[in-house]
Amino acid sequence: MDCDQVALILDAYTLGASEPEEARGLDDHVSDCIRCWESLNEAQQAAAMLALAVPLENAPEGLEERIMSEAARGAVPSISVPSVGIMSRFRLGWPAAAGAFGVAGVVALALAAVFQVQLSDLRDENDDLEAIVAAEEKTVDNMQEIMTVFLSASDLETLPFASVGPAVTDASVTYSWSQQLQSGFILCQSLPPLAEGQVYQAWFADDGAPQSAGQFTSRDGSCSLPLSPGGGIQPIGVGITVEPEGGSSTTTHDEFILYTPVDN
Amino acid sequence: MTDVTPEEETYKALDDQALMERLSYQDLTAFRTIYNRYSSLVYSASLRVLRDASLAEDMVQEIFLRIWRKPESYVAQRGKFATWLTSVTRNRAVDEIRSRNRRYRHETASPEEQEWDVPGDERDDPALTAEMSDQRRIILRALSGLPAEQKKVIELAYFGGLTQQEISERLKQPLGTVKTRIRLGMQKLRTALASDMRRDES
Numbered sequence: 001m002d003c004d005q006v007a008l009i010l011d012a013y014t015l016g017a018s019e020p021e022e023a024r025g026l027d028d029h030v031s032d033c034i035r036c037w038e039s040l041n042e043a044q045q046a047a048a049m050l051a052l053a054v055p056l057e058n059a060p061e062g063l064e065e066r067i068m069s070e071a072a073r074g075a076v077p078s079i080s081v082p083s084v085g086i087m088s089r090f091r092l093g094w095p096a097a098a099g100a101f102g103v104a105g106v107v108a109l110a111l112a113a114v115f116q117v118q119l120s121d122l123r124d125e126n127d128d129l130e131a132i133v134a135a136e137e138k139t140v141d142n143m144q145e146i147m148t149v150f151l152s153a154s155d156l157e158t159l160p161f162a163s164v165g166p167a168v169t170d171a172s173v174t175y176s177w178s179q180q181l182q183s184g185f186i187l188c189q190s191l192p193p194l195a196e197g198q199v200y201q202a203w204f205a206d207d208g209a210p211q212s213a214g215q216f217t218s219r220d221g222s223c224s225l226p227l228s229p230g231g232g233i234q235p236i237g238v239g240i241t242v243e244p245e246g247g248s249s250t251t252t253h254d255e256f257i258l259y260t261p262v263d264n
Numbered sequence: 265m266t267d268v269t270p271e272e273e274t275y276k277a278l279d280d281q282a283l284m285e286r287l288s289y290q291d292l293t294a295f296r297t298i299y300n301r302y303s304s305l306v307y308s309a310s311l312r313v314l315r316d317a318s319l320a321e322d323m324v325q326e327i328f329l330r331i332w333r334k335p336e337s338y339v340a341q342r343g344k345f346a347t348w349l350t351s352v353t354r355n356r357a358v359d360e361i362r363s364r365n366r367r368y369r370h371e372t373a374s375p376e377e378q379e380w381d382v383p384g385d386e387r388d389d390p391a392l393t394a395e396m397s398d399q400r401r402i403i404l405r406a407l408s409g410l411p412a413e414q415k416k417v418i419e420l421a422y423f424g425g426l427t428q429q430e431i432s433e434r435l436k437q438p439l440g441t442v443k444t445r446i447r448l449g450m451q452k453l454r455t456a457l458a459s460d461m462r463r464d465e466s
Binding site for chain 2: 008009011012014015016017018019042043045046047048049050051052053054055056057058059060063064066067068070071072
């Protein structure tokens, strides 16, 4: 089947009205033809919208409770359900939130992110990997339990960083902070790429010299970095600088490239 | 009038994706919120295909419990939740009716005897999100612009679960005519949808 033949049967296919032999021919063709594959996606979206056009009728009374009862019977929550108010602030997902729980959070964050990616990839691979996927899911569940502790903080707030230098105006960086837990974490997106031999370094600002809070690099412009002040620091802000590889004990430049004040 | 708790209000404000994420925590409140948002749509789509209230009710139960048990079956990157949900419903209902081989043995009229029912003043469901209501308006408007014979073959294919050959036999129309009507109808629909969506976005 060629592209012209696909175009002729595309719509019938998306409606489920093509004959089986035609459908097989189309399947074979689109698996190798990106143009037809895109056309198919577009046609499928249009066809799927047809179902929205039905005259609406209410579902029968009593059905809701029947379904809810059936669902509740099989419900075995493995962990506490995070507060919806807190969860809704973290659309980047729980792996990022895990970072704020101190050292355990660092491990949780790294593992969770890796496992999430692996999990997604594995699902796409093949059924033979199901056992591995199950093991990975269990690990992810454990990480969720760690994350839940941080998310239970009632005073969690998310503070946007302001960019100081023109090089980072496109960056989106926030610091999520719980005064109660004296813990927080940085999430960033669209950070500019670093030059060879450079790292980003985070700092706690207080009345004296900034205190290093850790360094990081980012291949894709994103980051998730737990920042928990120690040593009795009462930070009034968090800043980020670019430093030589290995980090610096004091900031190399006079200004942060990104900064947010913290209410403490 | 039923009192709505602050918690329910909070859940109602969440979008579909956020609610689906919470289903992985087996969050029953999130599940109930999704049910209330989409039960009428799922029921109506099921009823449209199955044309039997009892079968449609069973279908709603099956679809929602499937979502509850396997929330990961919805992958957000592949499209909007509502579109996915209604597609799953339609496909499952068509499978059901084909397996029962009772397509035209319902008490109600057979598909070719029915009109598409695209009333301009059709009620909307207040539980639907604004985005969903907009999408409904767009598809209804697009359908209203199609010639009746093109709407009919699309209806028979999509909701009747008939192949082009079967439609040809039912309507006693040449197969080529049916194919052309489906193709032209869907092309017009796609064009109208794209145009309407651009207009709504602007």
